[in-house]
Amino acid sequence: MDAKFIKLLLLGGAARFYFCRTSLGTVIGNRVEFATPLNSHKRMQEGIFLLQNGIDPYQGDVVHETPLILSALSGLFRNFPQFLPVFYILLDIFTAALLYMMAQRFVRKKQDQQNVETKEYATDTTELQFSGSDKMDIPELVIVAYLFNPLTVLSCVGMTSTVFSNLFLAAFLYCLTKGLLLPCLLILAFETVRSFYPVVLLAPLLLTFSGRSIRSGFLISLLFAACCLVISVANFFVLNSWNFLDGTLGFIFYFRDLQPNIGLFWYFFTEMFEHFRIMFLITFQLNATVLYLLPLSIKLRREPLLLATILVALMAVFRAYPSLGDVGFYLALLPLWKRCWKFMAHGFVVFTFFIVTLSMMGVLWHLWIYAGSANANFYFGATLAFSTGQIFLITDLLFAHVKRDFCLFNGQKILIDGEEAKIVLK
Template sequence: MNSNYYKLLLLGGAVRLYFSQTSLAPLIGNRVEFATPLNSFKRLQEGVFLLQQGVDPYRGDLVHESPLLLKALSGILINYAQVLPLLYILLDLCTATLLYLLGITFVKQKLQQQKGECEDYAKDTEELQYNDEDKSHIAELVLLAYLFNPLTIMSCIGLTSTVLSNLLLALILYSMVKRQLLICTVLLAFETVRNLYPFVLIAPLILLFARRSVPMGIAIFMIFVTSCFAVAGANFLVMNSWNYLDGTLGFIFFFRDLQPNIGLFWYFFTEMFEHFRTMFLITFQLNATVLYLVPLSLKLRKEPLLLATVLIALMAVFRAYPSLGDVGFYLALLPLWRRCWKFMAHGFVVFTFFLITLSMMGAFWHLWIYAGSANANFYFGATLAFSTGQIFLITDLLFAHVKREFCLYNGQKIMINGEEARILLE
């Protein structure tokens, strides 16, 4: 870790600390773009209070955090509530550090991989290959992308539990590149019992550790399932009841709260006839989980970390209760694929989508809820466009990766009948 790392980390912490002391912090904590029924700090407070009073917080439909976290945070919330913003900032800085170390380790592994493959590379592909400078440069880009992204900053100062989810995801990815199977599997099980959707990350784990060994793949899956049951059992010991399963995983799957957010569920299920709900609920949940899992796993079987990145991005788009903090996390992973950026053709379009739609969300929410001069269609239109921009970004990254792989072995200039040909993916 060089001096730039410490400077950036201190600056990122200072920015978060400054904004956490302003009136922006409670405002962000109430914004539907950042605070959802799953990650809202107010709901977490309510759950801790009910737990301390000996009341089951999952009897109602307000608390949806896991019992283990409620128990872990109860002492801090009750006795040291004033230092809670500092705790969230420290957790966010830990996430940034893990992503920085992830970047360094990832580039080292890429350089080692290239040593065995470089003989097969075309001559004009030096700019597409990782080099020694990337070890520090890419890691710093990842650090910058996380520490100074307004989405992650505001998610932190709003005290959303997305900060905890981002930390767990960073730990999972770092454990992946360090080849620590047991730690990675246990962490994934814990996050799966909390938020359901991360279970799809078992696919890159199996691809990374099984190495085409079917028995090993089955063993990893069984370890994951066993870990999930162990975490569920630990939650049961805290509550002495299984009610939390319906209040957490059941709440997510059945989508009981139609509060608006940046996702695609709420508007559709608000407008839909009730007797169609089950069919479309299953369809939407399949789209958010396993629909893309097999084809992406087959295509990216040699790049487990890229597969994990894409799956995390798709979760942020299609999950039932997404927040902008989820988007900020996967955006910080994009610098890992800096050598693909040359082939990403929609950067300006995606940036424009993000800039305009994020600006429109706040304006349309005010017009709809406060001014009464708009309706839900306005706000959903902005969130739909935002999701479209994210899909453009994800597909652009996938196409760029495929083009880079092709050019590494075939050269960047393909000549047909003496003329340079364009590489198109259809």
């Protein structure tokens, strides 16, 4: 293995271990920006305690992790609680390693594709093409963006179950680039049963493996449904009860907990009249899942990994219980599209949005909850601006990809009546 790769992993692990030995973990575990009803470490502990004492964890409305996860971690939580931080750190390091290997395979595939198409490229597009140095540069940027992003570091330090979600998503993307159909299906099915929204990643999976064949796509979809059923049955045998479905998927869909977070659901459903609730629940959940799925799949049918990146980002923005750990994960995927950065026009705006809103969230939360000199509108304003910044980033990446793709085949300088033309999307 590359020595620099090993050093980065060790340094990322050391940074996490250092912060775990401070009181920061407890603070982060209580912050609504990182800990939600779905990923809270305290709720995980409660669920494992109830399971070990023969009590159904899903009879109340506290535990929302799947029985398989609770059962798998019960021994570690009960017998070796002092090693829990190390366990979470190791999982996060493994996630970074998977992203690194995924990025390596992605760059190799793009270079192979580029070697086939290079005769069709315009003469002034060398800087838009993948170069030999990208084999190392892009994977290193990906691993650095994950290991040393404060959002992912703090999510790990707070021992949120977002660490598990990031691991499953990284494993899915790695298997997707490697062409492993069955592991892709199993990982995606497991994460879908856990958190509902990853079901949309079936679209890039179908684009990768179906070969544009309707029959193959239908068979893969049936196999995915079978995997979901098998995992659901496995969860059933842990408790001999189907209550976990309502405690996990039902809890997410019906949005029962109005605890503030960085998302868009909580404020709207706090203020809304109850008799409109079902209609807007369906509307919000459609927005978070299938609304953008078809147009994006059609446009990005030749770029399944970019489609997966965009869908993961949209999930982080529009899901019912988002956390900053989800945001940190998709930010680590952006270096994959390094060759599109030239056309990203809103970098400064997005950076400013992120810095200002992330800084203001803590301040406004303190003013609202502790000082009593603000209200929910202040905090929601910061989270709304943060979501707006993320949307700017996603659309900017999409626009940059379209412009790069156009310029590769048509050249960067297009003259109309002797003047340089500008590419404008309408």
